[in-house]
Amino acid sequence: MSGAGVVLASGGLDSTVAASIAVTECERLTMVTFDYGQRHDRELEAAAAVAEHYGAEQVAVTLNADAWGGSALTDPAIEIPLDREIDASIPPTYVPARNLIFLSVALGIAETRDADAVYIGVNALDYSGYPDCRPEFIDAFESAAKLGLRRGVEGRPISIKTPLIAMTKAEIVQEGIRNGAPLDLTWSCYSGGRSPCGMCDACVLRARGFSEAGIADPALEQ
């Protein structure tokens, strides 16, 4: 067990499974959620519930990314694609610089909590074509952060941990089940209705993961 850890928590499947791993590796956990002007608050409620489940400190970050837009998630004028063939192209739900911003803020918070690691649930296999989920980006960002942060200058750099990076969505589901992660509390859908739309990339990838793992999605059983 190391000391403290910071988890980027979206309330979705991946970050919750990442938290279920972090909680076994860290004595203290801070979960960081982002209200960045995304279309709905449903994922923030889920993230708060997951943080409560783990007895983690929650830091709720607010950033007005809807003031500059550029994504279907922050600009209502851009439509969320439904039922599309998911390929390696960058979709309209890409948020410019999202993981750069999320990791930067998480690293800043990690310094104030004297944490040794930031956990992010990115995944390079079953993902939506976002360049800021690729391992080469994460590695380069970790190196840059080492140079810009007090902790790097002090010779105690903060590591960026991506425990899910090489897993399929099915393996992520299985890892979560194995760790007793509260998958029933999670929300992945890009829309914010009472129940998931089932047609956006996030819903499609999640359903495929549970299906391939041979497990019923507990969030759909309620």
Next chain:
Amino acid sequence: MSGAGVVLASGGLDSTVAASIAVTECERLTMVTFDYGQRHDRELEAAAAVAEHYGAEQVAVTLNADAWGGSALTDPAIEIPLDREIDASIPPTYVPARNLIFLSVALGIAETRDADAVYIGVNALDYSGYPDCRPEFIDAFESAAKLGLRRGVEGRPISIKTPLIAMTKAEIVQEGIRNGAPLDLTWSCYSGGRSPCGMCDACVLRARGFSEAGIADPALEQ
């Protein structure tokens, strides 16, 4: 002249001189200001006045960095050092991950504006010991961003320009005068009174710069 540029604008001397250079290199300019819970709004008023002077679009970013603190600039419980001997150590006014966050957001905005460059007025000579002002950090961050941004994937990476990085504070003052920068509108002091305190690092470095340049500070003449 390239197309569009984005300037990180604090309302201070350095970022205003950086803007005076950017305006000669870009056809369209977006100036990005940050309300990150710093102690006072005086610098935001200055930044808005500078953006108006240049007829630039202004994007006002709000981020609740006071929710996690860790700096004398965002936590009233930490005192701003006055009249100290400025050395290479990291002072209490260091804001964890500030330039990581500022650059990340600016790069995201640059993508939405189809800009080719982000300008930041960092300076590695007469500075306050912040690790995220060093050229090696900026270079590493630019490389990381190239991997995480759509523009990098498209083969049109956004460059991070640091026109002041190798200048002394006196040279920055001279460059600003030469470019007709509205130095009278700028605000550098870490405190937010009616006039600059004259004793914080920012005031001391600014006064030294004007003095060495042999120029009266127009912001003090009002």
